Amino acid sequence: MKINTTRFGEIDVPKEEFILMKGSILGFERLSRFVLLIKDDKTPLWWLQAVDDPAVAFAVINPRTINRDYNPPFYESDLEFLDIKNKDDAALLAIVTIRSQPFRVTVNLRAPLLINAANRMANQIILDDPAYHVQYDVRDYRVDFQTAMTGEAKGVERLAKQASAPPT
Amino acid sequence: MLILTRKLGEAINIGGEIKVIILDMKGSSVRIGVEAPRNITVHRSEIYELIHEQNRQAAMMPEITLAEIMGHLQKEG
Numbered sequence: 001m002k003i004n005t006t007r008f009g010e011i012d013v014p015k016e017e018f019i020l021m022k023g024s025i026l027g028f029e030r031l032s033r034f035v036l037l038i039k040d041d042k043t044p045l046w047w048l049q050a051v052d053d054p055a056v057a058f059a060v061i062n063p064r065t066i067n068r069d070y071n072p073p074f075y076e077s078d079l080e081f082l083d084i085k086n087k088d089d090a091a092l093l094a095i096v097t098i099r100s101q102p103f104r105v106t107v108n109l110r111a112p113l114l115i116n117a118a119n120r121m122a123n124q125i126i127l128d129d130p131a132y133h134v135q136y137d138v139r140d141y142r143v144d145f146q147t148a149m150t151g152e153a154k155g156v157e158r159l160a161k162q163a164s165a166p167p168t
Numbered sequence: 169m170l171i172l173t174r175k176l177g178e179a180i181n182i183g184g185e186i187k188v189i190i191l192d193m194k195g196s197s198v199r200i201g202v203e204a205p206r207n208i209t210v211h212r213s214e215i216y217e218l219i220h221e222q223n224r225q226a227a228m229m230p231e232i233t234l235a236e237i238m239g240h241l242q243k244e245g
Contacts, residue, residue, distance in 0.1 A: 027220045045234050081206050100230035111219040134222050
């Protein structure tokens, strides 16, 4: 399906690759269809482009590339909501905020996107533990490319395999 | 705004599926139980608003390419 985007122009992504928000990204309730765009296996930042609003694209990252030990507890209800039956199907992506002046990159580890890699249903979940920062500063960042792609997280790995590349 | 007075252990129903119960009162704090269907998310208002605002900021990406971002990060890292 052809999708209009502000950032990438017109892109063509098969419907099977859509990620469907069964819940919502808070504040973006009207947007339920997204596509994951992954440039290459050397770029840990990915795009989550809204299908129905050309201007909305979030930068997202596998949170385990930021913190290898990131393994927050899920509520059973969060898993059930997305019909996640196998923990390996649970993929987490964290939304990245980039500010230009001054340049600052933060990652929201408190409210990650939980995605069922098997049926591609997604939701933004909020973790109870305030130890997970809403603005986790990415400063001293050395990219572990292997982790970037798989993050030792099978769900993310599976998700990454069904993603398109953005036009360069 | 609808305002109701409730005693400990009493509850209110919102629509047919949501029930809010007053569980405990201590000083200026009130413990509240919420029964709601799974598709209704329940959060403290302040965290909800915080995430809301963070998402809004994240959507306002400056005109910058991923390569430029990575360049910045690796230079600083």
